[in-house]
Each structure stands twice: as C-alpha cells, then as structure tokens.
Amino acid sequence: MTLLEVDGISVSFDGFQAINGLSFAIGEPELRAVIGPNGAGKTTFMDIVTGKTRPDSGRVLWGETNRNILGQSESAIARLGIGRKFQKPTVFEDQTVRENLAMALKDRRGPFSVLFGLPADEGRLLDFAEEVGLAAQLDRLAGELSHGQKQWLEIGMLLAQEPRLLLVDEPAAGMTPAEREHTTDLLKRLARRHAVVVVEHDMDFVRRLDCRVTVLHEGRVLAEGSLDHVTQNQDVIDVYLGR
Amino acid sequence: MTDAALPLRSGRPPVRRTSTMVFLVALAAFAVLVTVLAGADMISTSFVKLLGKTLCLALAAVAMDVVWGYTGILSLGHMAFFGLGGYAIGMWLMWARTEAIVASNLAASALPPTPGELREGIGGQIFGVVGSSDIPLIWSFAHSLPLQLAMVVLVPGLLALVFGWLAFRSRVTGVYLSILTQAMTLALSLYLFQNDTGLRGNNGLSGLQNIPGFPAASQAQISIAFFWASALALALGYLLFAWVVSGRMGSVLRAVRDDEARVRFLGYHVESFKLFAFTLTAVVTGIAGALYYPQAGIINPGEVAPIASIYLAVWVAIGGRGRLYGAAIGAIAVSLVSNWFTSGGAPDLDLGVYEIRWTEWWLVLLGVSFVLVTLLAPKGLGGLVDLWTQRRRGPARRAAYGPDTGAKRPEEGAE
Numbered sequence A: 001m002t003l004l005e006v007d008g009i010s011v012s013f014d015g016f017q018a019i020n021g022l023s024f025a026i027g028e029p030e031l032r033a034v035i036g037p038n039g040a041g042k043t044t045f046m047d048i049v050t051g052k053t054r055p056d057s058g059r060v061l062w063g064e065t066n067r068n069i070l071g072q073s074e075s076a077i078a079r080l081g082i083g084r085k086f087q088k089p090t091v092f093e094d095q096t097v098r099e100n101l102a103m104a105l106k107d108r109r110g111p112f113s114v115l116f117g118l119p120a121d122e123g124r125l126l127d128f129a130e131e132v133g134l135a136a137q138l139d140r141l142a143g144e145l146s147h148g149q150k151q152w153l154e155i156g157m158l159l160a161q162e163p164r165l166l167l168v169d170e171p172a173a174g175m176t177p178a179e180r181e182h183t184t185d186l187l188k189r190l191a192r193r194h195a196v197v198v199v200e201h202d203m204d205f206v207r208r209l210d211c212r213v214t215v216l217h218e219g220r221v222l223a224e225g226s227l228d229h230v231t232q233n234q235d236v237i238d239v240y241l242g243r
Numbered sequence B: 001m002t003d004a005a006l007p008l009r010s011g012r013p014p015v016r017r018t019s020t021m022v023f024l025v026a027l028a029a030f031a032v033l034v035t036v037l038a039g040a041d042m043i044s045t046s047f048v049k050l051l052g053k054t055l056c057l058a059l060a061a062v063a064m065d066v067v068w069g070y071t072g073i074l075s076l077g078h079m080a081f082f083g084l085g086g087y088a089i090g091m092w093l094m095w096a097r098t099e100a101i102v103a104s105n106l107a108a109s110a111l112p113p114t115p116g117e118l119r120e121g122i123g124g125q126i127f128g129v130v131g132s133s134d135i136p137l138i139w140s141f142a143h144s145l146p147l148q149l150a151m152v153v154l155v156p157g158l159l160a161l162v163f164g165w166l167a168f169r170s171r172v173t174g175v176y177l178s179i180l181t182q183a184m185t186l187a188l189s190l191y192l193f194q195n196d197t198g199l200r201g202n203n204g205l206s207g208l209q210n211i212p213g214f215p216a217a218s219q220a221q222i223s224i225a226f227f228w229a230s231a232l233a234l235a236l237g238y239l240l241f242a243w244v245v246s247g248r249m250g251s252v253l254r255a256v257r258d259d260e261a262r263v264r265f266l267g268y269h270v271e272s273f274k275l276f277a278f279t280l281t282a283v284v285t286g287i288a289g290a291l292y293y294p295q296a297g298i299i300n301p302g303e304v305a306p307i308a309s310i311y312l313a314v315w316v317a318i319g320g321r322g323r324l325y326g327a328a329i330g331a332i333a334v335s336l337v338s339n340w341f342t343s344g345g346a347p348d349l350d351l352g353v354y355e356i357r358w359t360e361w362w363l364v365l366l367g368v369s370f371v372l373v374t375l376l377a378p379k380g381l382g383g384l385v386d387l388w389t390q391r392r393r394g395p396a397r398r399a400a401y402g403p404d405t406g407a408k409r410p411e412e413g414a415e
C-alpha cells in the first residue's frame, strides 16, 4: 500500500528552483534510500513533506484516504505519524536524555494532556534508550553527549514517536564504522513494519541497506531502482558518480 | 552528581523540590517575623505595606520567569495584566466605599433614599473629577465583590488569550513580540488616560486602602491582613508554577524556548503551549495586582506604562531567569533597594565637584547593574545559590540555565 505520495511538487527560493516537479511514492512497509549530490534538494524534500516548507505547486498525499496534507502545520503532520531525524542532530541540549526521550514518546500532545498526564512510562522509555545504546546515559544532559551519541539520541527520539513514516536525513554522519553497521541493521529492522526514507551520501552504507534507491538531481528524480541499476544509469554516472 | 539520587520514575529533579521547600519555609518565617515586628511596633504600618506590595511584585516576577525564563517569551507587557487586576478590584473597593458614604449622607434627610438617588450620588462622587455623574457601562458589576473578583481573573486572562492567540498564531517571535507586548501595555495606558473611558482618566482609582465592610479595622490591622494574603498568594503561585515547570510540561516549555521549530516536529502545537504559559502567567499577574493596589491605595494609568513591564524583566534578569526563586529574590531585592534609594534612604554622595542625589541617579545605577549582570553573571543573584550548593556537593554537573549558552556547560559549571 502506498503510504506517502508526493505528486509534482516544485519550490523555488528567490528564483532558484530547488525542487522541480518532483514525484515520489513510498509504501508501508518499505525502505528507500535517497541519494544525490549536495544541493540536489534532499533535505528540502523532507522539509516539504513535514510541513516546514510550502511548495509552490504539487500535492502531498497521505495514508489510506490519500488525503492532501499540504498546508497542515508541522505539528499536525508529525501527529499523523511522520517522524523526522535532522541532518544536523538537534536535541535539547539543556535537558537530560530522559527528558528528551520522554518528550518524544508517543502520547497525547495537547497542553492539558501534557500538564495533567502521567509521567513517561519508564519501561517504554528504557526500551528506546537501550535500542540506541543510551540506557546508561539517561540522566546526563544531552548537551554533554558526543556527536555520535547525539545522533543516536535523535534516532531514539524518532523511534519513541512511533511514526508510520520515518524520514532520516544523513544518519551515519559522524558515526564509527561499527555504529554505521548498527544503524543499517536498525533501519532495516524498522522497515519491516514502517515506511523508512533514508538520505545518505555514503555508498557503502546505501549498499548495506540493500533497498530501492531514488537518485535526486537538481530537484528532480533522475533515476530509481536497485543500487546496481541506478549506478549503471548513464545520467547518474554523469552528474553524480562520475564527478 | 544528582543521578544516583534520582528515583527511576521521576518527573521532577529533587533539586527543584528542595528549592521549593526552602523558599516556602523562608517565606513563612519572613511572614511570622514581620507580624511579630509589626505587633511590637518595631516596624511601621507603611513599611508592612511596602513589604506586602513587594511580595505581590515577587509573584508577578515568578510569573514573568515562567513566561520568559522557561518559555522564552520576553513579554514586556505583563504589568498590563497586573494593572488590570488592580483596576478590577479597585472598582469594587471604590464603589462599595462610596456607596457607604453616600448612604450615610442621605440617611440624614427626611425620606429614605431611593436606589436611583443612591446611584446618582455614587456617580457624582466617583465621576465628578472627570466632569460627569453618569455611571459608565464597565462599572455595571462594580457593586458586587464576587463579580469584580471574577474580573480580576477574566479580564487579564481574556486579554492575554486574545493578544497571545493573534501574536503566536502569526508566529511573531523574539524582539518583535517584545515590541508588540510593549505596544499592548502602552495602548492600555493611553486608553485608561482618557477621561471618557469610564475609569477616571489620569486620576485613576483612589482610596483603595479603605476596605468596605470593616469600618472599625485600623490600617495597621488591614496592612497585616494584606501582607499575609500577599504571602499566601506568593506561596500558592510559587507552588503552582513549580508544578507547571516540572515534569513533561516544563520539559516542553524549555524545549519551546530553546528550539521551537524542533518541538513542532515532535508533534507539539507550539502556539498552544505559548498561549498556555502566556495566559496562565497573565492571570496570576492579575491576581498579584489585585492584592498590590489595596496596599498602595491608588492606581492610575501610569502604572501600566511600558516602563513598568521593563522593570519586571529587569528584576527577573537580575534575580536570575530560569529559576523561580531567582525571580522572586530579584524582585524583592531590587524593588526594596529601589525604594530605599528613591525615598531618600540613601545618603547623597558629595563628590566635591558634583553631588550625586540617589533619587535621580538610582535609575542609572539600576541600568548599570542590569548591564553588568547580563554581561558578567547571566545567572543573576540566583547564581549565588549555585556557588553555595556546589561547595556542599562538590562540582555540580547540572548545567547552568540559559538558552543562549553553548553546549559546553560542564566546564562552565566549575567556574
């Protein structure tokens, strides 16, 4: 089943066409890697899906009913079940790992539910902390974590939201080879039940994901298919791999 | 490290629970001390009133800290809510007292006064100063204490709700929002200054120190009663806010302060949380104002001038934003010192060539202190508490508060 369908979106910033008639679809469950040179529009694509950037034209259709979610607020889109990990890890540095995770845990989000609700379920919280290897760091401030640990914390927060669609922007940046392997395993496992879109530069990482690949270039889809298929595509070789 | 002390399932760190207890105990001890000293005639009634008023200012500062220090909304308009609370209670105080005076005057005449005559008399007494004796529509509830008490909460609450909704919905943030809040309080004060808006223009409301229904009570008794009411309000407000800023709500509010865009992607409707903090603190500030002005005796439109709200922010900054007791300490310390300087308590400084008169130079001193604290000690007076607790516990790991400090806080903590 198609969970998210992006249909002919375009967006320009001060005349610069960052996304140019992009169409894209992902099912549930599915794992998809998105690759493309710097400035191809990968992050902007995620910005549009999550409501951060309004496109000039096009539609973003979601879920069983194919509802157009363009124009909804970022928070409403997140509550639909679209979670995001940012390229640059953004965790709340002034708060503990526990507080960061507790904020992300799937739960009611209104001010009064938050005020009068029960404290975070410690069991669930620990599960997610263990998943990302931070169970021993729960009471440390996120700002004290290493860059790699912050990446993991943000992944943990993404998991804790229990989204249906995960948009993961360059997760392996700043990770050790062992951590990268752990990340690919985790993403593959998640993709058994969820829709997962991973943006990554590192070809070995993408190869290990062993999934369908979409190549973006100048805001358009240049090629789509298995990694071997797209790496043999002459256009792709010209603009990306051959540089 | 506080880690070991943290129970597994904990919403609030023990540090904050301790500081709340210490604050409440200190406040209770202070209230008892003042009562004893006043009973022994060692402090004057006007000094008791000054202390009571100061506690109300401290409550407003604690509210300001929640909206600014925790949520990151630098509201420079919260004293508008303080003034509205004061006007709401002032209307009843003035009405009820005038009613009693008019009734006793009319009682001397042969026929008992009709309700119409009574109203006419009250109207003439209250609005004579603005050349009118008609009773404006906004005084419709002034005869009723319960209704005016409701206004103490509803008027600031509704203004904050509407203003906040409009401002936050259009995602006005930072300095633009601060300017907007200044415009709000300026507009309110200009509105109140007009004679035809029904609140006696620049005369304001006066005689508020006389509490109707207690004709026999002396000002000494009234001052102690209001002092205790102010202390109680501060204690309850402090507890309320300590609860609000703990647990997940506190976590979300601080997250909104530090990176509101990121909070949205977690599914929280940031504007609702800002509106919640803005409106709740406005209501509490209104209540603080309703307790303040009976002790001040008079309220006029100058009280909601833009500068008043700037002072509130300065107190919180000097006390140390992001911790409730810091805000309270800042408001108490600065407003008492300010009172000492401006009432001529500080001896003038003769430099030979120039004589520094503190009544004039105090504001300069306050401005310089504000700049120094902002630059050199962003944690404010509350930071002194850290120095003390760190010495007891060894170097603390928990970070300094501050949205604009970098990530490298453990190092700073050892300063």
Ligand SMILES: Nc1ncnc2c1ncn2[C@@H]1O[C@H](COP(=O)(O)OP(=O)(O)O)[C@@H](O)[C@H]1O
Binding pocket: A013, A018, A036, A037, A038, A039, A040, A041, A042, A043, A044, A045
């Ligand atoms: N908010 C913005 N304003 C102006 N230009 C932008 C903005 N966001 C992205 N861009 C531009 O759009 C292009 C695509 O950016 P991005 O989506 O970040 O690329 P990628 O993530 O694939 O490296 C870049 O040239 C970038 O400079």
Ligand SMILES: [Mg+2]
Binding pocket: A042, A043, A044, A087
């Ligand atoms: Mg990018």
